[in-house]
Amino acid sequence: MTEKLKFRCFDTSRVTEEIANVHSLVSGDLSEPYTIAIYYYFMLNWPDLAIFAYVDGNPNEFVGVIVGGLRNHQQRKLRGYIAMLAVKEEFRGRGIAKQLISEQIEAFKQHGADEVVLEAECKNKAGISLYEGQGFIRTRRMSRYYFGMNDAFRLVLPLTEKALKPTVFLNPTETEELETY
Ligand SMILES: CC(C)(COP(=O)(O)OP(=O)(O)OC[C@H]1O[C@@H](n2cnc3c(N)ncnc32)[C@H](O)[C@@H]1OP(=O)(O)O)[C@@H](O)C(=O)NCCC(=O)NCCS
Numbered sequence: 193m194t195e196k197l198k199f200r201c202f203d204t205s206r207v208t209e210e211i212a213n214v215h216s217l218v219s220g221d222l223s224e225p226y227t228i229a230i231y232y233y234f235m236l237n238w239p240d241l242a243i244f245a246y247v248d249g250n251p252n253e254f255v256g257v258i259v260g261g262l263r264n265h266q267q268r269k270l271r272g273y274i275a276m277l278a279v280k281e282e283f284r285g286r287g288i289a290k291q292l293i294s295e296q297i298e299a300f301k302q303h304g305a306d307e308v309v310l311e312a313e314c315k316n317k318a319g320i321s322l323y324e325g326q327g328f329i330r331t332r333r334m335s336r337y338y339f340g341m342n343d344a345f346r347l348v349l350p351l352t353e354k355a356l357k358p359t360v361f362l363n364p365t366e367t368e369e370l371e372t373y
Pocket residue numbers: 221222277278279280283284285286287288289290291311312313316317318319320321322323325
């Protein structure tokens with residue numbers, strides 16, 4: 193394939209169409225079903241962390257997507273979270289996922305994130321190899337994490353010194369937000 197690939201962020205003037213496009217691309221590949229509210233939650237709160245790959249000239253037909261969010265983890269460090277990543281089957285093996293991850297990591301850095309985390313099914317060899325190749329490390333195995341009872345690995349990419357210290361030794365931030373990730 194010789195098409196020129198391009199990348200862009202979520203377009204907030206086309207919310208319904210953008211979310212429908214993401215849903216149609218990722219729904220077949222997710223480890224568990226997501227409600228439409230999850231898409232709205234991530235993409236409306238963090239439009240710059242929803243990044244799409246498309247073929248030049250066809251910006252509304254996505255061939256790859258990555259979606260993420262941010263939280264204060266235990267009120268001590270800012271944690272970026274990768275909620276979903278998928279590349280259309282016929283476009284796989286061309287470095288699209290690698291490019292989406294590296295664009296999103298840059299966006300997380302712009303937000304001041306201390307680390308980036310995600311969960312991946314233990315049996316997802318391609319996904320785990322992809323993230324480990326980008327510097328993520330496995331920190332936990334979570335038994336029966338998914339709806340279908342499969343185990344997950346927690347994968348973490350430290351971005352700052354804070355990410356390397358146990359949370360309990362860091363000074364609290366001023367936010368009252370509670371951890372959900
Ligand atoms: C996993 C996925 C996103 C990879 O997308 P991709 O664009 O084909 O990935 P890339 O071409 O950027 O490959 C990057 C790295 O991923 C790994 N990888 C990709 N496909 C792989 C495969 N079939 N088997 C093993 N490793 C694989 C390799 O480490 C590869 O690096 P390399 O090319 O230097 O060997 C894609 O297969 C997909 O959408 N899968 C279904 C959804 C999913 O599993 N999402 C990830 C959840 S953790």
